[in-house]
Amino acid sequence: MLKFDFIGKKNIWFGISAAIIVLSLVGMLVIGFNYSIDFKGGSSSEVRFKKAVSVEDVRSVLKEQGLGDSKIQPIENILGTDVGALSSTTKGTMMLLRTTELSTDQETAVFKALDTKFGISDRQTMTVDASWGALITERAIYAFVAALVLLLIFITVRYEFKMSVAAILALFHDIIITAGVYVLVGREVNPNMIAALITILGYSLYDTIVVFHRIKENSPNIVRTTYSAMANKSINQVLMRSINTSLTTLLPIIAILLFGGETLKDFAFALMVGTIAGTYSSIFFASPLFVVWKEAEPYYRNLKNKYGKEAIARASTS
Amino acid sequence: MTDKQKHLLSLGLVLIMIGLSIVMIFPIEKSAKLGLDLRGGLQVTYEAKDSPEVKVTEERMQQAEFVLNQRVNALGVAEPEIQREGARNIVVQLPGVKDPEGAKRLLGKPAVLQFAIVQDAYAAINDMAVLNKQKSEGKPVLGPVELTGDKINSAEATFGGQIGAQPIVNMTFNDEGAVRFGQITANNVNKRLAIVLDDKIITAPNIEGAIPDGKAIIEGIDSIDEAKEIAIVLNSGSIPVELDILEYRRVGATLGSEALREGVIAGIVGFMLVAIYLLFYYQGLGLITWLGISAYAILVWGVVAAMGQFYGWTLTLPGIAGLIISIGIAADSKIIIFERVKEEMREGKTFRTAVDSGFWHGFRTSLDADLVTMLVMFVLFFVGVSQIRGFALALIVGLTLDIVIMLLFTRSSLGLLAQIWPIKSPKLLVRVGKVRQNA
Numbered sequence: 001m002l003k004f005d006f007i008g009k010k011n012i013w014f015g016i017s018a019a020i021i022v023l024s025l026v027g028m029l030v031i032g033f034n035y036s037i038d039f040k041g042g043s044s045s046e047v048r049f050k051k052a053v054s055v056e057d058v059r060s061v062l063k064e065q066g067l068g069d070s071k072i073q074p075i076e077n078i079l080g081t082d083v084g085a086l087s088s089t090t091k092g093t094m095m096l097l098r099t100t101e102l103s104t105d106q107e108t109a110v111f112k113a114l115d116t117k118f119g120i121s122d123r124q125t126m127t128v129d130a131s132w133g134a135l136i137t138e139r140a141i142y143a144f145v146a147a148l149v150l151l152l153i154f155i156t157v158r159y160e161f162k163m164s165v166a167a168i169l170a171l172f173h174d175i176i177i178t179a180g181v182y183v184l185v186g187r188e189v190n191p192n193m194i195a196a197l198i199t200i201l202g203y204s205l206y207d208t209i210v211v212f213h214r215i216k217e218n219s220p221n222i223v224r225t226t227y228s229a230m231a232n233k234s235i236n237q238v239l240m241r242s243i244n245t246s247l248t249t250l251l252p253i254i255a256i257l258l259f260g261g262e263t264l265k266d267f268a269f270a271l272m273v274g275t276i277a278g279t280y281s282s283i284f285f286a287s288p289l290f291v292v293w294k295e296a297e298p299y300y301r302n303l304k305n306k307y308g309k310e311a312i313a314r315a316s317t318s
Numbered sequence: 319m320t321d322k323q324k325h326l327l328s329l330g331l332v333l334i335m336i337g338l339s340i341v342m343i344f345p346i347e348k349s350a351k352l353g354l355d356l357r358g359g360l361q362v363t364y365e366a367k368d369s370p371e372v373k374v375t376e377e378r379m380q381q382a383e384f385v386l387n388q389r390v391n392a393l394g395v396a397e398p399e400i401q402r403e404g405a406r407n408i409v410v411q412l413p414g415v416k417d418p419e420g421a422k423r424l425l426g427k428p429a430v431l432q433f434a435i436v437q438d439a440y441a442a443i444n445d446m447a448v449l450n451k452q453k454s455e456g457k458p459v460l461g462p463v464e465l466t467g468d469k470i471n472s473a474e475a476t477f478g479g480q481i482g483a484q485p486i487v488n489m490t491f492n493d494e495g496a497v498r499f500g501q502i503t504a505n506n507v508n509k510r511l512a513i514v515l516d517d518k519i520i521t522a523p524n525i526e527g528a529i530p531d532g533k534a535i536i537e538g539i540d541s542i543d544e545a546k547e548i549a550i551v552l553n554s555g556s557i558p559v560e561l562d563i564l565e566y567r568r569v570g571a572t573l574g575s576e577a578l579r580e581g582v583i584a585g586i587v588g589f590m591l592v593a594i595y596l597l598f599y600y601q602g603l604g605l606i607t608w609l610g611i612s613a614y615a616i617l618v619w620g621v622v623a624a625m626g627q628f629y630g631w632t633l634t635l636p637g638i639a640g641l642i643i644s645i646g647i648a649a650d651s652k653i654i655i656f657e658r659v660k661e662e663m664r665e666g667k668t669f670r671t672a673v674d675s676g677f678w679h680g681f682r683t684s685l686d687a688d689l690v691t692m693l694v695m696f697v698l699f700f701v702g703v704s705q706i707r708g709f710a711l712a713l714i715v716g717l718t719l720d721i722v723i724m725l726l727f728t729r730s731s732l733g734l735l736a737q738i739w740p741i742k743s744p745k746l747l748v749r750v751g752k753v754r755q756n757a
Contacts, residue, residue, distance in 0.1 A: 038565075046573060108419045122570035131365070132564045135407075136703060143701040147694045154693060158686055192636070195698065195706040199713075202694030206650060209687040217679075241657035248595060248653060249646035252588030256642055259587055261580035263355075264639050271643065 004239070007232040010288035017173060017285050024180020031183050036190035039137075041130030043102040046075065046262070047111075050119035052092030061117055062099070065110050071098040075262065093121075102127055140194045147201045159212055162293050167208050170286035174204045174277040181273045187266060196270035203271065204278020206249070207242045208286045214238045215287070226307050227300040231291045235283055246279040322737055325730035332727045336613055339620020342627070349619065351397075351626035352413070353634030353708065356578040358571030359413035360421055363704070364561040366406045374406055378558040383408055388554035389425055399632075401704075407564065409704050413632075418568045420543075426561060428516050429551035431467025433502065434460040436510040436522050446538060449512075449519050460512055460519075464502045469495025473552035475545035479537060485545035487536040489552065496532025504528035515548065581638035588642050589615060592649045600656055606731050607652040614648045614723050621715050636709035644716025651688065651724050655680035659732070670736040677729055685721060692717045 006013075037044050055072045062070050075094040102110065107125060114120055148168060155164030175197055182189065214234040222230050253275065256268035295304055319327075343349045354361055366374040366382065383402060390398040390410065399411040415421050436449070440459045443449050453459040471492045478486040491499050502511070503525050512522040513536050521538035539545045593611065597604040618641055625631035659676035663669060692714055699710035 048570075048573065104419050104423050122572035124567070124569040124573050126568070127563070127566040129365075129562060129564045131562075132363075135365075135564065139701050139703060143697050146701065147697040150693050150697065151690060154690065191703065191706065195636070195702065195709060198694065198698050199691075199709075202691030205690045206647075206687045209690055210654065210683055213683040213686060237661065238657075241654055244599065244653045244657070245650040248592050248649035249643070251591040251595060252585075252642045252646045255588030255591060256584045256639060258584070259580055260584040260639065260642075261577050261635075263577065263635055264581070264584070267636070267639055 003236055005232060006235045006283060007228045007288050007291050010292065013284035013288060017281070020180070021173065021176050024176050024183070027180050027183040031186075033179075033183060033189045034186055035133070036188045037098060037126070038128050038191055039130075039133030039189070041101050041128055041132070043097075043099045043107070043125060043127040045097045045099075045111075045123055045125040047095050047097060047114065047123040048121045049093045049095070049114075050121050053095065053118050054092075055095070057118065058095055058097065058114070061113050062097070062110065065106070065113060067099050067110065070100075072096070101129070136191050136194065140198065143198050144201070147198060151201065151205070155209075155212075159216055163212050163216075163290055166286045166290035166293065167205060167212070169289060170208055170278075170281040171201055171204065173281045173285050174200055174274050177277040178270055178274045182270065187269060190266060192263065192267040193270045196267045196274065199271060200274030200278065203249070204274050204281065206245060207279050207282035210238050210242055210245065211235055211282050211287050212290070215290075222303065224307055226304045227295050228291050228304065229307075231287060235287055239283070242279065242283065246275060249275055321733060325733045328726040328730045329734070332613060332723075332730075335620075336616050339616050339623075342620045342623040343616070349623040349626075350633040351631065352574075352578065353632040353637070354411055354413040354574070355567070355569050355635045355705070356574050356581075356633065356638075357413055358569050358574040359411065360415050360418040360569075361409065361411045361565075361567040361704070362422060362425065362563055363403075363565040364408045364410070364426070365564040366408075366559040367562050369560050372559055374559050376405075379406070379408070381555075382557045382559055382561065385429075385554050385557050386410055386425060389550060392550045392554065393421055393424070395421075397630075399630075403704065408561070414571070420547075422563075422566065422568075424547050424550060426563065427547075427551045427557075428560070429467065429554070429556040430516055431470070431552060431556070432463045432514040433465040433499075434463050434512050434514060435502075435506050436512050437461055438509075441510055446519055446521065449522065453517075453519065460514070465495065465498050467552055467556060469498065470552055471495075473549040475542060475549040477542070478535065484537065485539045485542040487539065487545050487548050487552070489534045489536065491532040491534070493532075496530075499532060499534065500528055500530040515551075520548075577635055578638075581635060581642070585638065585642045585645075589645050592645055596649060596652070603656050603659075606728070606735065607649065607656070609731070610652055610723055610727050611645060611648050613727055614719055615645065617719050617723070618644070618716055621719065622712075625715075631711070632708070633712075634705055634708040636705050637712040640709040640712030641716060644713055644720070647688065647691065647713075647717060648720045648723065651680075651684035651720055652728060654684045654687075655724070655728060655732075658683075669739075673732045673736040677732060681724055681729075684724060688717045688721055 055074065058072050059068065059070070062068060062072070073096050074092060075096050099110075102125075107127070111120060111123065111125075148171070151171075152164050152168055155167055178197060178200060182193065187193070211234065214237055215231050218230050218234050219227075250272060253268050253272050256264050257272060260268060294300055364382075364386075366379060368374050372378070379402065383400060386408060387400050390400060390412065393412070393415065395412045395415050397413055399409075401409045401411075403409055410425060412418075412421055437458055437460065440449065440452060440457075443452070449459055469491050471490045473487050473489045475485065475487050477483055478488075506525050507527055508525065510522045510524050512519045513534075514520070521536055523537065536545075536548065539548065589611070593608050596607045596611070600607060622631075622633060622637075622641070626633065655677055658680035659669075659672045662672035662676045667675075695710040695713045695717070699707050699714065702710060
């Protein structure tokens with residue numbers, strides 16, 4: 001069986017986590033989030049033209065409509081090109097237009113003008129009021145708090161309080177890192193991404209539950225060893241399944257990221273980062289954190305004083 | 319009942335469920351009710367705002383919802399959906415609507431119709447644009463409101479006027495309205511009666527004499543389409559609160575079906591990747607897993623189809639995402655169970671005993687892990703906004719079926735396998751991962 005000292009080297013792992021978290025927080029403060037129109041108000045349209053057009057072409061028409069400042073960017077489905085006959089023709093014909101909030105009449109006028117000039121084969125438009133973002137943020141905060149409280153209760157009941165606190169702290173770890181990566185790669189923060197963050201709360205716990213389940217199972221049989229050593233053995237015992245479950249979780253997410261189309265990509269990206277962070281944190285953050293706390297209990301502290309050296313020696317020889 | 323019989327019984331149960339699912343799935347094109355992001359259409363989220371005169375109340379919200387329902391019905395959309403969300407929001411979904419802009423314009427109209435007398439100082443102005451401009455500048459163009467649109471029984475768009483080619487709206491008052499209208503017209507002969515819709519004077523004809531029959535005509539409408547719109551909003555009544563558009567989404571049919579196809583492709587690829595990985599990693603047992611997640615996929619599809627047919631649940635893009643990532647969760651639970659069985663065999667147990675104790679140990683771990691995710695999804699379902707709820711529900715369905723499959727399929731097939739094929743070495747079950755008998 002694989003043997004690796006997860007608990008003993010905890011300071012290294014805590015250091016790595018701390019560094020990434022600090023980097024994430026600095027990124028959030030310095031660079032800031034790239035919020036989608038959902039938070040600022042505005043209109044966003046995906047337009048498919050009948051033939052290829054340039055950004056300048058589109059801009060000239062928008063200018064006539066008094067929307068010269070709009071953001072216009074071409075959409076290219078990089079991998080989608082191989083998949084379907086329709087997608088393979090999207091190059092240069094798909095444009096994303098971000099404008100100020102369009103009224104019904106404005107919207108009709110803009111797209112009529114574009115249609116007469118270049119020919120539109122299809123489009124989708126989303127218009128949001130600036131207060132929509134406030135609503136979403138409010139709901140997201142409710143969901144976060146409610147989910148955390150329920151998880152805290154659930155894990156305390158099924159496992160123990162110290163485990164649930166360690167697991168929740170690991171969740172913060174994962175969420176901060178996911179948000180940090182989002183900032184660093186400059187992806188847009190939209191309602192889908194927020195939903196993905198909340199999903200990570202449950203998702204990245206999967207591995208943590210697997211590890212904690214084993215620690216709980218092994219903890220009545222601590223004979224002539226320390227809590228740390230038992231926990232370390234537990235992690236090693238479930239390491240392969242932890243890696244395997246993470247991989248099988250990631251495979252469908254990667255499939256969405258590659259083939260799922262624009263809307264779902266943001267979602268899949270956040271889930272992917274969160275799942276990876278969750279796998280790391282269950283082994284390298286939540287477990288050592290829990291063990292350190294647990295070993296502060298007098299009974300286990302005694303064990304550590306009594307068998308600590310022995311356990312270390314055994315671990316290094318086997 | 320022996321264990322073998324129990325296993326066969328639950329496998330039979332799974333087969334029946336799969337059979338039912340297949341019945342639900344076919345014909346494939348109609349197997350799920352698609353949301354408007356997958357087939358095109360219009361979605362508007364309204365938020366009611368307090369104004370100085372009108373506060374948002376539950377009664378007014380219900381009235382607004384009712385009126386929106388009436389208008390949507392008048393549009394003739396196949397499967398409209400109108401839902402209250404929270405205390406102040408109403409979400410209207412019109413999949414496959416032909417003229418989204420027109421629908422949006424029509425839906426949002428407050429449709430407050432008022433009748434008032436044009437004051438003498440302004441009576442000479444015949445141009446409605448000028449009158450409206452004066453009115454919006456706050457000048458006392460009109461007298462007090464004499465009558466409102468809620469006294470109208472019916473309205474109908476047609477052609478009329480002097481040469482019969484002008485779009486008009488015929489209105490019939492109810493009894494109370496008819497009496498009142500008769501009085502107003504009798505008292506104001508040779509004055510002009512302004513017909514005001516949503517604060518805009520549409521027409522202001524001269525009152526030639528008393529009109530006792532309770533019928534009135536709105537003229538001065540630009541097109542017959544506009545006349546139809548006015549007739550619809552008058553028939554459906556006015557919306558008693560100020561509704562702001564919070565979010566508005568319009569999806570073209572082509573882009574919608576493309577999103578659907580991309581989602582389906584992502585799902586198939588995701589499924590294949592997981593299946594290949596499991597077959598590679600667990601070879602012999604991988605086949606059971608493979609059958610397990612195939613059964614899982616069919617059941618999920620069947621449930622989605624059934625929920626669409628019986629409860630009107632629509633599958634949206636986030637819903638598809640939820641279903642796809644639930645494939646990963648379904649595989650996870652099998653991995654945990656197999657790894658556990660493998661581990662117990664390493665400790666020297668036979669395949670049969672390892673399956674017996676290993677399954678339940680592994681099951682408890684997966685159950686906890688599934689429940690944790692399900693807990694979060696329930697929160698997301700109850701707190702989330704429209705589209706996200708579809709995602710949460712899809713994952714809840716997925717997780718529930720995962721637990722069912724574990725109990726009915728994985729347990730029984732492993733159990734049966736252990737009885738008919740009592741292998742001794744875990745090497746036969748796994749390719750990767752060194753096995754040390756003395757570990």
